[in-house]
Amino acid sequence: MANNNTLISVQDLKVYFRSSHECARAVDGVSFEVRKEETVCLVGESGCGKTVSALSILGLIPIPPGEIAGGRILFQGKNLLELDEEDMQKIRGNRIAMVFQEPLTSLNPVFTIEDQIGEAVRIHKNIGAGELRDCCIKLLKDVGIPSPVQRLKDYPHQLSGGQRQRVMIAMALACDPDLIIADEPTTALDVTVQAQILQLLKSIQKTRSMSVLYITHDLGVVANIADRVYVMYSGIVTEQGNTAQIFYDARHPYTQGLLASLPSRSKRGKRLYSIPGTVPNPAYKPEGCPFHPRCPHAISTCSREHPEMCDYSKAHLARCPVLFESANGYK
Amino acid sequence: MISFIGRSVIQKIITLFFVSIVSFLIIHIAPGKPSQVDPMNPKFTPEVVERFQKEFHLDKPLHVQYFYFYKDLFTGETISWKDNQSVINKIWERFLNSLPLFIVGTIITWTLSFPIGIRSAIFRGQFYDRSATFLSYLLISIPGFFFAYVLIIFVVNQFHVPVIGMETFGIGEGASLPHIFMDRIWHLLLPSMLGATGGIAVLSRYVRSQMLEVEGQDYIRTARAKGLPPEQVHYKHALRNALLPFVTMFGLILPGLIGGSVIIESIFSWPGMGRMAYEAILARDYPVILTVNFVSAVLVLAGTFISDLLYLIVDPRIRL
Ligand SMILES: Nc1ncnc2c1ncn2[C@@H]1O[C@H](COP(=O)(O)OP(=O)(O)O)[C@@H](O)[C@H]1O
Ligand code: SF4
Ligand SMILES: [Mg+2]
Numbered sequence A: 001m002a003n004n005n006t007l008i009s010v011q012d013l014k015v016y017f018r019s020s021h022e023c024a025r026a027v028d029g030v031s032f033e034v035r036k037e038e039t040v041c042l043v044g045e046s047g048c049g050k051t052v053s054a055l056s057i058l059g060l061i062p063i064p065p066g067e068i069a070g071g072r073i074l075f076q077g078k079n080l081l082e083l084d085e086e087d088m089q090k091i092r093g094n095r096i097a098m099v100f101q102e103p104l105t106s107l108n109p110v111f112t113i114e115d116q117i118g119e120a121v122r123i124h125k126n127i128g129a130g131e132l133r134d135c136c137i138k139l140l141k142d143v144g145i146p147s148p149v150q151r152l153k154d155y156p157h158q159l160s161g162g163q164r165q166r167v168m169i170a171m172a173l174a175c176d177p178d179l180i181i182a183d184e185p186t187t188a189l190d191v192t193v194q195a196q197i198l199q200l201l202k203s204i205q206k207t208r209s210m211s212v213l214y215i216t217h218d219l220g221v222v223a224n225i226a227d228r229v230y231v232m233y234s235g236i237v238t239e240q241g242n243t244a245q246i247f248y249d250a251r252h253p254y255t256q257g258l259l260a261s262l263p264s265r266s267k268r269g270k271r272l273y274s275i276p277g278t279v280p281n282p283a284y285k286p287e288g289c290p291f292h293p294r295c296p297h298a299i300s301t302c303s304r305e306h307p308e309m310c311d312y313s314k315a316h317l318a319r320c321p322v323l324f325e326s327a328n329g330y331k
Numbered sequence B: 001m002i003s004f005i006g007r008s009v010i011q012k013i014i015t016l017f018f019v020s021i022v023s024f025l026i027i028h029i030a031p032g033k034p035s036q037v038d039p040m041n042p043k044f045t046p047e048v049v050e051r052f053q054k055e056f057h058l059d060k061p062l063h064v065q066y067f068y069f070y071k072d073l074f075t076g077e078t079i080s081w082k083d084n085q086s087v088i089n090k091i092w093e094r095f096l097n098s099l100p101l102f103i104v105g106t107i108i109t110w111t112l113s114f115p116i117g118i119r120s121a122i123f124r125g126q127f128y129d130r131s132a133t134f135l136s137y138l139l140i141s142i143p144g145f146f147f148a149y150v151l152i153i154f155v156v157n158q159f160h161v162p163v164i165g166m167e168t169f170g171i172g173e174g175a176s177l178p179h180i181f182m183d184r185i186w187h188l189l190l191p192s193m194l195g196a197t198g199g200i201a202v203l204s205r206y207v208r209s210q211m212l213e214v215e216g217q218d219y220i221r222t223a224r225a226k227g228l229p230p231e232q233v234h235y236k237h238a239l240r241n242a243l244l245p246f247v248t249m250f251g252l253i254l255p256g257l258i259g260g261s262v263i264i265e266s267i268f269s270w271p272g273m274g275r276m277a278y279e280a281i282l283a284r285d286y287p288v289i290l291t292v293n294f295v296s297a298v299l300v301l302a303g304t305f306i307s308d309l310l311y312l313i314v315d316p317r318i319r320l
Helices: A050-057 A085-091 A111-121 A129-142 A161-173 A191-208 A219-225 A244-247 A253-260 A322-328 B001-029 B046-055 B062-075 B085-124 B127-141 B144-159 B175-215 B218-225 B230-252 B262-267 B273-282 B285-316
Strands: A006-018 A023-035 A039-043 A066-075 A094-098 A179-183 A210-215 A230-232 A235-240
Touching: A006 A210, A023 A039, A023 A050, A023 A066, A023 A210, A023 A235, A039 A050, A039 A219, A050 A179, A050 A230, A085 A219, A085 B144, A094 A161, A094 A253, A111 A129, A111 A161, A129 A161, A161 A179, A161 A191, A179 A191, A179 B046, A191 A210, A191 A219, A191 A230, A210 A219, A219 A244, A235 A244, A235 A253, B001 B062, B001 B230, B001 B285, B085 B127, B085 B230, B085 B262, B085 B273, B085 B285, B127 B175, B144 B175, B144 B262, B175 B230, B175 B262, B218 B230, B230 B285, B262 B273, B273 B285
Parallel strands: A039 A210, A039 A230, A094 A179, A179 A210
Antiparallel strands: A006 A023, A006 A066, A230 A235
């Protein structure tokens, strides 16, 4: 599975949140991998465990209430889940960096932009004060912030939402990481700004030949940026494939539902489809296939047996035996 | 900035003016009159009362009395009705007595509350946090006077040092300087510690909850995601934000200078401001009461003014 082109490989990851009376299985056996210089998307409705999967990679799950209940995260040959805190610190922000959803609350309100970007550089590199300043200016330039020298002494509240997210990206780029995890980086922004940030991430990925793990609930964004896609539902991966396979040959009823609810030119004027029902509470998941209460193809076995991944081709897998059997014509 | 200061000062002067009117009215509406202090007192002949009324303009209408009173206050000529002494001098003398108690008490409170509260938040739910929580609720629920007596008995029996008053009676004669100094320290320590205990219990809880709230913010996660070690996450990113609200409190401790603690000063026979004000109320010594009241109002307003200024300096989000 993991060849030497693989940068990070998450295998059967399980993350649970325990409280006194229940256990939320937020991530319940997720596997995915990101190869070098590749953009991979993790898609799914909100609450399906995308953020928790991402935070687990960086060891940022609050424990307790969180608990890593199983799995491995292999990064450059090391299992990140077995590293101690100090070794993890050398990876965070240095080899793997993260951009968060809310650029306003994710920046510390009482420190200047220069402080916060400079800190990201200084913590991993031995660098003098003058050099550090130049480095901050260059990073701000790279993420397209106008007159970067003037911005250095600004505080986060003095910037617009899009600029704040650019600063977050500059911080993530500080140590030239191998992987950037972007967790819904455009969700909190205006539509026009969303497109700019997306464009910025795309061009950064190209010019720096990095890998990007892009997390979103918006399948529309995926077509624009992804090389490969993992569709998540209720803490598991339900379908994976390259972008074309997911968009033109979706094999899982959930993926098909997501695609049907995308707005498009041919559907103009008509009411948009939406999948009936909601994502199950991770503490009380339905037996069998977690999607069965909402699935138009569900049969009686669906509510009993946990569905296995079915291979449509080497790279295209979907977790729905029902459609797999009807497509392949045998029982 | 300048206009902010100007506006703020003018606002505070207006507030002070209303405070002066309201407090003056309240004290005159309150039952009892100074001219009736003790009708059974043989020295209180009708002639004396009449002279008294004339001297202090009590026969004039209220607004004229108000005018006379604040004129005297601002020229420093107010005198106590009880002993004919200058009120300003009286207050100043008591203030100097209260000051060491206040300063030591405040220092103890602030230097202990912050480390305790911060550590509790960082180790929330663990042994340290639980012990600190238990102790602070214990200290909050034990009445101050009871705790004071327990401590006095303990210290007097254990160390054989007298602790009542500001110094041991008659120590001035023949004692060496270090001896006098140590004696003073002993007398100061117990009442300030007692004054501080309640403050520590409450303030450390408050620090803990502030710190906890900040620790849950997104920017703390960002700081960790950068690869910062936990100390820098807690003491740089979290603490800076958690301290902001205390800047306001810092300005508000100023009025504590004048209130002092009546209970603690009474228990330890400490001739401080709190006791003086309390005794003045009992004696219906209006000039003293009103002057203390006015000075506290000034201190409260000055305190809020200082907090506003400090906030302006420490919180970059507040700009004028
Ligand atoms: N700190 C936490 N404590 C308890 N439950 C959590 C916590 N973080 C996440 N969860 C649970 O994990 C589930 C998945 O969350 P998340 O990964 O944030 O979803 P999303 O796919 O929208 O990013 C949520 O439904 C929530 O119940
Ligand atoms: S396994 Fe059954 S319920 Fe699940 S997606 Fe397939 S048909 Fe639907
Ligand atoms: Mg999320």
